[in-house]
Amino acid sequence: MSELRRQFEERLGQLGVPVVLPAELEAMLTGKVFVSEHAVCKPWAARATCADPREADVTVTGCDALVAETGSVALLSAPVETRLSTLMAPLNVVVGGERQLVADMELVFEQFAGRLRPGAAAACLTFVTGPSRTTDIEKTLIFGVHGPKKLVFVFAEDGG
Amino acid sequence: MTGLRNRAMMATSSSAALGVWMMAAALTGAGRSTTLNAVRIGLFIPCLVDQFMPRAGLGVARLLKKLGHTVEYPAEQTCCGQPAFNSGIHSEAVVLAKRFVRVFDGFEAVVSPSGSCVAMVRNFYGDLLGARPALADRVFEFSEFLVEKLHLTDVGARFDGRVTYHDSCHLLRELRVESQPRQLLRAVKGLELVELNDGPTCCGFGGTFSIKFPDVSAAMAEDKVAAIERTGAQWVVAGDAGCLMQIGGMLSRRGSPVKTMHLAELLGGNA
Amino acid sequence: MMPMPVLEEKRRAALARALGQTLQKRAQAVAEMPEWEAMRQRAHDIRAGAMDRLFEHLDAFERAAAANGIRVHHAATAEDACQCVIQIARRLGVTRAVKSKSMVTEEIHLNHAMEAAGIRPIETDLGEFIAQLKGDPPFHLTAPVVHLTRDEVGKVLAVKLGVPFTNDPAKLTMIAREVLRREFLDARLGISGANFLVAETGSIVLVTNEGNGRMVTTLPNPQGPRVNVAITGIEKVVPTLRDAAHLLRMLARSSAGARLTAYTTFIQGPRARSSGEEPSGPDEVHVVLVDNGRRGMLRDARLREALFCIRCGACSNICPVYHRAGGHAYQSVYNGPIGAVWSAALWDTEQAAALPFASSLCGACADVCPVKIDIHHAMLWQRNLATLRGRVPAWQRWAWRLWRMGMERAALYRAGSRLARVLLPQVVLNRLARPWTSKRDLPPLAAKTFHELWKEEA
Structure with missing residues (x-):
């Protein structure tokens, strides 16, 4: 396992994000399942039962980069929609490839410089670091206040 | 400053052995080296020390003399201007700041048993006067002077008791003096130093703050006193008279058996 | 006082x-982070550099943002900023708006202005939502209801939302989720703040742990034109994305002890409509740059x-x-x-x-x-x-003047301290020092001042 992957998985662990094997995912795909158009999600395309991420119980999505320093998943808003699909459902499964790993946020900016250039920018770039959470009531940590209560990560088998 | 540092280094640099020799020499009154005598120290005794805990001033004077230095107390000194400065009355503070520089400018070093007043001169005179006076670099808080300039931690003092040290905010955060008082206290025979472990958090004195916001100030003192009592110490020691008045005032109000003492008095009061 | x-x-x-x-x-x-002090210094330098050439950076931000289709508005005062938002809402024809946490909107009292204009602002940060229901201003910059107990939060929700009382933070959070999810799906106007503005790319950077900031800027409502307005102070600009990355680390670690906030979003414009329609995101993105006294702070070297x-x-x-x-x-x-x-x-x-x-x-x-x-x-x-x-007050300034005059004359100071020892017994001192002695004891004046002891020693 590469050092970047080791660090990334360690960070996910600290954020309460399980890293599961593709085979283990099957059991999680219950209720209304939305699967995004990312190529890495193809293996689960047949499991989709819902076309609108707003109504899904589970969303399976790809991503654009993985950040080892913080355990973050970077998402561009296009060409594949990632805003709703990583925000609305109680359970969000992100599929990423080891080849997408970079050390830090700055390297994501370098990699996607073309998508951040004024006049040609993607509408939105988001770094997702763990599930939705709050500590507003007596500093008690509660997950899923607006976004996903649970985030699960899967390494694509072909390396992404 | 280089002159002072060099001489201080020559006199005291290498070891505790040298320190012991110096003390012995000073005590017998013989063998005072000209090198040591050449350091002419001006004693800066702030108002609160002068009025409420003069023995802290004596502690500084006796200790420095014992170490063989020439110690002078310019009788013209009054206040560095800090109370007015902290109250936002710069127009009055500036008069006293100029006066302070006049009174002390002739000394190679100025030593004071107050972190707060030294911070005023060193950190704020520049802003107040428009230009930082050269004197600002020659004004030292007493414990910092002993450890950093004279390279001395064991002053040969004895004190029987369990002691905790309160970090005054000006010492800790304006002058960054944190380890020096502890080093000095640890070297005192018979003294057991216990850490306060409360942050370190302000005692709530803050000069006129303690009078303008008495409720908040006293609440801070209460928590400070509770932390002191948790250590089981018999004494609380600090390097600023203001903190000691605040802490002592609350200890006394609560009928606590814990007593306060200025660091300089503990180290040099019986020297 | x-x-x-x-x-x-x-x-x-x-x-x-x-x-x-x-x-x-x-x-x-x-x-x-063993290099934390160096990180702080770098953060300081980034912000200092940004403020040194603030208006150049703001111009650059405005050009880049405009190139991405973001509309930039300038508000000199709180009133201007509120009017700007109200006009956008009126043009859109909405009577409600979802809001994510923003101190600048508190500063300009936007909620009050919107309500007066017949537009209901709905706070969606859990803490702000509770504070809004209770009618309280935020208690803390990042934790608006940090002072409330779970029982108090439970009571607020029970009374204001008509739900059965519970003091379980998880259940309370889920109640808020349900109520606010309906609002998100219904809203066409989303109002947010901005943590940073990036000059080189025209990005609006927004951090949110709960995800409400993403909801407000994504606007999941499937119908109608959707508009996102970010209201922020002119000082939030930083030159580059790298600068923003560094500050985001400092922010997450300092505010919550996290390596990064759960959601960090770089908003760069409305959803694409030319090159393949984007299914989500706002149709318009506006930024309101609020001055409201910041130029004055910029001019004072000490502020x-x-x-x-x-x-x-x-x-x-x-x-x-x-x-x-x-x-x-x-x-x-x-x-x-x-x-x-x-x-x-x-x-x-x-x-x-x-x-x-x-x-x-x-x-x-x-x-x-x-x-x-x-x-x-x-x-x-x-x-x-x-x-x-x-x-x-004049009497205080006079008191300080008299004090200074006394302190200018050592003889006067010494005479005064001798006099005090003779004329002011402790009971009188205690009365004079009332604000002090109401809470603490005043130590007695030493029998002799240092000055006197020194003379005796010599």
Whole structure:
């Protein structure tokens, strides 16, 4: 396992994000399942039962980069929609490839410089670091206040 | 400053052995080296020390003399201007700041048993006067002077008791003096130093703050006193008279058996 | 001088626990970075550089944002900023808007202005949502209801939403989720703040742990035109994405002890409509750049540093005054140490001018500040400004003058101290020092001053 992957998985662990094997995912795909158009999600395309991420119980999505320093998943808003699909459902499964790993946020900016250039920018770039959470009531940590209560990560088998 | 540092280094640099020799020499009154005598120290005794805990001033004077230095107390000194400065009355503070520089400018070093007043001169005179006076670099808080300039931690003092040290905010955060008082206290025979472990958090004195916001100030003192009592110490020691008045005032109000003492008095009061 | 009461014992203890927990997490996150001091310095330098050429950076931001289709508005005053938002809402024809947490919208009292214009603002940050239901201003920069117990939160939700009472934070959170999810799906206007603006790319950077910031800027409503308005201070601009990345680290570690906030979003414009329709995101993105007194801060060399603030709240978390008095005691939108500085800098009122005095000047705030603002020194300067602006009563200025005249003459000072020992027995001293002795004892004057002892020793 590469050092970047080791660090990334360690960070996910600290954020309460399980890293599961593709085979283990099957059991999680219950209720209304939305699967995004990312190529890495193809293996689960047949499991989709819902076309609108707003109504899904589970969303399976790809991503654009993985950040080892913080355990973050970077998402561009296009060409594949990632805003709703990583925000609305109680359970969000992100599929990423080891080849997408970079050390830090700055390297994501370098990699996607073309998508951040004024006049040609993607509408939105988001770094997702763990599930939705709050500590507003007596500093008690509660997950899923607006976004996903649970985030699960899967390494694509072909390396992404 | 280089002159002072060099001489201080020559006199005291290498070891505790040298320190012991110096003390012995000073005590017998013989063998005072000209090198040591050449350091002419001006004693800066702030108002609160002068009025409420003069023995802290004596502690500084006796200790420095014992170490063989020439110690002078310019009788013209009054206040560095800090109370007015902290109250936002710069127009009055500036008069006293100029006066302070006049009174002390002739000394190679100025030593004071107050972190707060030294911070005023060193950190704020520049802003107040428009230009930082050269004197600002020659004004030292007493414990910092002993450890950093004279390279001395064991002053040969004895004190029987369990002691905790309160970090005054000006010492800790304006002058960054944190380890020096502890080093000095640890070297005192018979003294057991216990850490306060409360942050370190302000005692709530803050000069006129303690009078303008008495409720908040006293609440801070209460928590400070509770932390002191948790250590089981018999004494609380600090390097600023203001903190000691605040802490002592609350200890006394609560009928606590814990007593306060200025660091300089503990180290040099019986020297 | 303003009164500043202490919180009741129980609330004080609960607040201390909550703030202490956050501070402890911060300490762990800092301990993980051996180069933390260098990181603080870099953050300071980034913010200093941004403020040195603020208007160049703002121009660059505006050009880049415009190239991405973001509409930039300038608001000199709070009133201008509110009107700008209200006009956008009216043009859109909406009567409600979802809002994510933003201190600038609190500063300009946007909610009040919107309500007066018949547009209902719905706070969606859980803490802000509870505060809004309760009708309270935020208690803390990052934790609006940190002072409330779970029972109190439960009561607010039960009374205001008509739900059965529960004090279980998880259940309370899920109630809020349900209520607010309906609002998100219904909203066509989303109002957010901005943590940073990036000059080189025209990006609006927004961080949110709960995800409401993403909801408000994504606007999941499947129908109708959707509009996102970001309202922020002109000081939030940073030159580059790299600068933003560094500050985001400092912000997450300082505010919550995290390596990064759960959701960090770089908003760069409305959803694409030419090259393949994007199914989500707003049709219009607006930025309102609020001045409201910031240029004045920029001009004062001693207050300029306060503009470096990234609103992490660490200074409040450590402040011994904030711990005892709480956020509402400041009677200002911006509270805690940096809040006192901002309040006095933005508002020329007696109340705001008093805030820099409500500090023991202990400096703990400056030591935890991730961008190294000399917060307590700024307060010292503002105390002098209060004098210069005539906020200090004449009798006090005269008292200080008399005091100074006494201190200029050593003989007078010595005579006075001798006289005090003769004429002022402790009982009289205690009466004179009433604000002090009401809470603590006053130590007795030493029988002899140092001056006298010194003469005896010689």
